[in-house]
Ligand SMILES: Nc1nc2c(c(=O)[nH]1)N[C@H]1C(S)=C(S)[C@@H](COP(=O)(O)O)O[C@H]1N2
């Protein structure tokens with residue numbers, strides 16, 4: 001089974017919410033095993049029970065709309081997402097300004113239930129709908145010499161209170177190595193639970209890289225540049241000691257100010273115990289080979 005993370009239901013089968021819940025059992029066997037310590041963190045092998053849509057839409061990081069977890073929910077509704085244009089540039093055969101539909105129409109929308117792990121040590125499980133970034137890169141034609149892909153978020157200062165206050169440097173920018181970008185786990189997501197992406201989650205299209213800390217998963221993308229050199233990224237620029245370019249989830253490498261060994265699952269209820277964080281967020285079998293020969297203790 002080459003794509004063990006792919007659901008065995010086709011897109012046509014999955015509209016009813018109940019199917020997402022049934023699929024939980026299918027995916028339960030796929031979750032990585034976490035160690036169970038008596039009284040310690042609970043096993044991370046939780047069967048990937050997805051968070052509710054309400055949880056996913058009400059606890060967010062989107063600094064353009066403020067620093068608080070509920071600020072994006074309150075403020076992002078004012079972002080204009082139609083029409084939406086994405087500039088594709090650099091080492092591609094077909095550069096240009098693409099409408100969202102020009103970039104995505106006809107490509108397969110996948111349903112993927114992924115763990116999502118923020119560097120702040122909270123996590124969720126999110127049922128994304130999205131297109132493999134590799135499919136989109138293929139559509140625009142990646143040229144020889146391409147080694148990285150850079151992404152940029154929209155800036156709408158009139159409605160973005162975080163931009164007005166310059167809480168960090170904007171536009172928010174991120175990047176991946178080309179092999180990370182082409183990996184089948186890497187998505188450009190356009191929906192959650194078969195609903196269009198809410199603005200606070202990065203409408204209309206955002207990156208999802210499930211084995212990396214959440215800040216790599218840049219929202220509301222308006223520019224994709226295929227380049228030869230490692231591009232700057234917002235958080236490594238703001239604080240290179242604390243946030244690296246790679247940012248692979250790694251429970252053995254602590255953040256300078258807190259442990260990354262465990263995480264708090266949002267929506268875990270009254271007796272929500274911390275659970276073990278998994279190497280590469282549970283996707284080690286799929287992605288560890290990308291980092292062969294790299295000192296993983298160095299690349300936070
Ligand atoms: N443009 C932009 N993208 C962003 C962020 C941001 O502040 N601005 N925050 C990142 C961080 S730190 C996380 S954890 C995730 C949160 O995604 P979610 O709110 O959809 O769960 O978005 C990432 N993408």
Ligand SMILES: [Mo]
Nearest residue numbers: 118119214215
């Ligand atoms: Mo994050």
